[in-house]
Amino acid sequence: MSEPIRLSKRVIELTGCSRREAELYIEGGWVTVNGVVIDEPQFKVLEHKVALLPNASPAPLASVTLLLNLPADMEANAVTLLSAASRWADDQTDIRPLKGHFTHLSSALPLQRQASGLLVFTQDWRTRRKLTDDAAKLEQEYVVEVAGTIAADGLERMRRGLRIKGQELPPAKVSWQNETHLRFPLKNPQPVQIVAMCEAVGLKVLSMKRIRIGGVPMGKLPAGQWRYLAAGERF
Template sequence: MTDPIRLSKRLIEVIGCSRREAELYIEGGWVTVDGVVVEEPQFKVAEQRVELLPGAVLAPIEPVTLLLHVPSGHNPERAAESINPATHWADDGSAIRVLKSHFNRLTPCIPLQAGADGLHVLTQDWRIERKLREDLSKLEQEYVVEVVGTLSANQLKQLAHGLTFNGVALQPCKVSWQNETRLRFALKNPLPGQIVFMCNSVDLKVLSMKRIRIGGVPMAKVQPGQWRYLAAKERF
């Protein structure tokens, strides 16, 4: 019976690489133990079959950004805790391979309006985090808001251009009807509670709010509770 050793050490024996190379292969999801991918270099193996997958790439893991569709009625922080490979959106076109390390050290960015669901951004990339923080006042956020009530043409104009919230004159925004019960709001850096206040000010009752876009990045068709990667060509 062979004494258990670290997977990284066994891989070095199998393919003749350096310790750092072994760790990169393993952390990159390119190594299997009895046919199952194992991403922890310290994983102990004994008699198991250790193999390097075809097409293995020797490269450090790049930080990723995840776009989560927070389901209706769920707190974004709690919804983020459920992120795992099983909730990955099947139609994700980013071509990024799902790794366990992608779910570590995720920082939430650009809070949702209280009570809203929809697009929630979590990132490992300090560059994305900094951009979203520094460009917050410039980035347009789009919400679809389900309401009860009717609007005159003047009230619609008032929503877009003429309101003061907590003593602050609100920035002009775009407001239009998506259908008979839903309004689209496109606005920059909304204050906490701003959208509900805006609707209430023209006698509309808000039933639900969903964020569907931040800057140039849409939620796409990601289903509630699922997530996708921010693709390399996408820009907030």
């Protein structure tokens, strides 16, 4: 062999499979080149040792959902943080990160404006539909750093439901986490709802972070890193 060829062609020669099956083997992370998994069918090989891992299957890559802890002021560039290098080292799933996991991702349930924290990116149409169709039912929890002195009845007013610029806001189970941080569990909040609620009772928002969507918490996921949604987790 004197000219490099595509890895997919070498897999065809090795297994006798079809071109599509060869691509599925490679994209599924089942093919090694000199002992290293390569998941790009167009990768060029020459005198390399190409092999299939045990239990290899030419099945389409399963759809995945990624949970990202977005740092402050990074919302416009969130997708740039999704790579194999930024996966959380303590991710408890046994999913192998593959190039195909970072394509055709869509986000759902945007953060409050200027907020950081939990963002969801998914390839799974069922997850996307759940987050879209059930947005009004899913509770989103934010931790909000505030400054100023809250009105004497401010907390109770937020719990009963505020009226802001002619709009009635539903009751909210707001509580103090500590002297400077409030917890806001809200269903389908408007883009600037938390800031408006705080200002209505004399508080200024310094920062806010979403820490949970439905039954899925962000937990100890570090800022700027992501993990896979585990099989048993449900929004």
